[in-house]
Amino acid sequence: MAAGRGHVTEGDSGEQMGSPKVIILLSVVIGVLFAAGGCTSPGVPGGGSPQTEQESSAAPGGLAPGGSVLPDTGLGRAEGVTLQASVDTSRVTVGDPITYILTLTRPAASEAIIPAPDSALGKFEVRKWEQLPEEVLADGRVTDGRECVLSCFEIGEQEIPPLEIGLISVAGETTALRTLPVPIVVQRISPADAEEIKDIKELIYPPRRFPLRQVLIGLLAVGLAAGAVLSFRRRGLFAPQEEGPAPPSLPPHEIAYHDLERIAGLDLVERGLYKAYYTEVSEVIRRYIGGRYGIATMELTTGELLASMRQIEVEREYIVLFGQFLARCDLVKFAKFLPPREEMKAEVHRARELVDATRVVEPGPEPEALEVASSSRSGEVQA
Template sequence: MQINKKYILVFLLGCLLFSGCQDKNNPAQQDVQYSITKSFNNGPLLVNLKISSKHIKLSDLLDMEIQTQINADYIVDLPKIKDDLKDFAIHTQREIGKKLGANNSVITTYYYKLEPIQTGKCQIPQLQFPFRKASEEPNTAKWDVLRTEAVDINVTTQSPIDANTSMADIEDVVDVKTNHLLAVVITFAAVILCAVGYIIYKMKTKKQEQIQKVYRPAHEIAFEMLRKLAGEKLVEQGRIKEYYEKLSSCLRKYIEDRFTLRAPEQTTEEFLDEIKKSNVLEPRYKQELKNFLEHCDLVKFAKYQPTNEQINQSLTMAQQFVDNTKSQEHQVEV
């Protein structure tokens, strides 16, 4: 029986087309170049790990092949790669097939396409392959584990630059015309911004200073000044006039703070006249203050020599005046 040559030719072309389709549909049958190959062994189990490259772009896919070879008397479980991967997502995953190896072993090959999800130093983590004897029940079997090593993968946004790549020369230099008006506007705006910034800075500084101010009652300050004066021992040193000058200044400072009067800037006569016209003091305190200031003036200006008893009475009078007229409501900045 003769077979038409035309039919034979059509049959051969069909086989070729079918073979080509098989190659395209099975990525493991494509010509993948693996730059990383690692082998790991534990007893009856051998694992070969292949990775296409250590450097890829974020837009690329990474090829990975896992091949297990184990004695036929044993069973090996695949690691949960989807859960183990942190820097990659599984784009494609399939089992290529099984075949018999040497010494009654079974070789199984798995293929993966991995998609990077971030740039920088990424990693194929350590993978664990548990295995046991086929004759044992899974729940009661003694499991052993083969562990691989982690593999670092560098993921970039662009391809690594070839060391032999040279930089192209700049062909033309464009002469950029200077816009003087724009430069003036930018300079003026910068000056305005600096001025506004300085004003804001000063306002904040002033506000902080106000917040940090401390206020105390006028009588506390007066008592403190009187204690300090007593501690200077001016009377014991014979400096009576200086003692009375400071004593009257203490009381005038207190009156200024407590009653908002310009006592230190007036003569005794002017000050007493203003006190007489105002209602800030009760009549009895006005008389006490008049006696005290006139006594101080005698010592300061008339060279009057007071006795020790009069000196002590003057200090006591000043202390009592402050104590009788004190108020917590009148605070003074210190």
């Protein structure tokens, strides 16, 4: 019994010694399998990092490669009016052309005043300004358009400034509309083989020498010229000639007729000189009003001129006609309003009608005055 009990005790101790070996062996097998299958974690397939997957899903996908969002500005709709400005590209290099389109949708009964910019629009040089043909929409509204080609020579983020236009309603009320600024990125031209720009070298001036011979020749020429002038004066060659009697002055309407005929022969509208054309015509009418009513008109604004005519009690009908005519001229001269070409040509005829309606017919030899003036000029030419 003692021997048997001792055998059993030895076997129990052997099983207790074998348990750690089994645990170590299982741990080694699990480690090998884990290394061979790849280190994976729940929720992250293929061992990928959660941070990398988040960055990938956050990548923008709204624009195609190389695409650009074109600026599109507008004032919205108010009483059927829509003003919109756009460009063909928002990223250019220095000096590249930018096509700027201005579109105004308005009621057919209204009138738009879209001034043309000068040689520059902010930091952008205006290379072309063209009026697009009008279009009539299905709802009866009219679309006016302007196409402008711009260039910029300053690098960086620039803005095409807002453009302000006027809209005259059927009731005669004027409303100012303004576009939003359009951002443009101007990039520098930097080729791969470009070298650093070197400073400009200082100017080298030639030595100043005044040979004595040239100085003496110059003094001699000055002395001869002075002697010739004194000699001519003594002989009376430079004596002032007696002028004949001044020709009789013409009435204001005859002077206006002559000036309007001269302007019509200049073809300023055909040559595209619209501002000069309206300036000439308005000055003729202003001089006529000054001669006809005795008002110093050339230094007055249109409003001050009309107020002066009211003070001397000019007929209200004539004041309204002169005011409408001068207002149209001011729109072209100062607001750069461009009416149709046929209406421009008709301004000379309208000015003549104003003179015809308001002139004073005085009895007298008006044709003789013209003959005397022409004969006196011809006599001066013959002399």
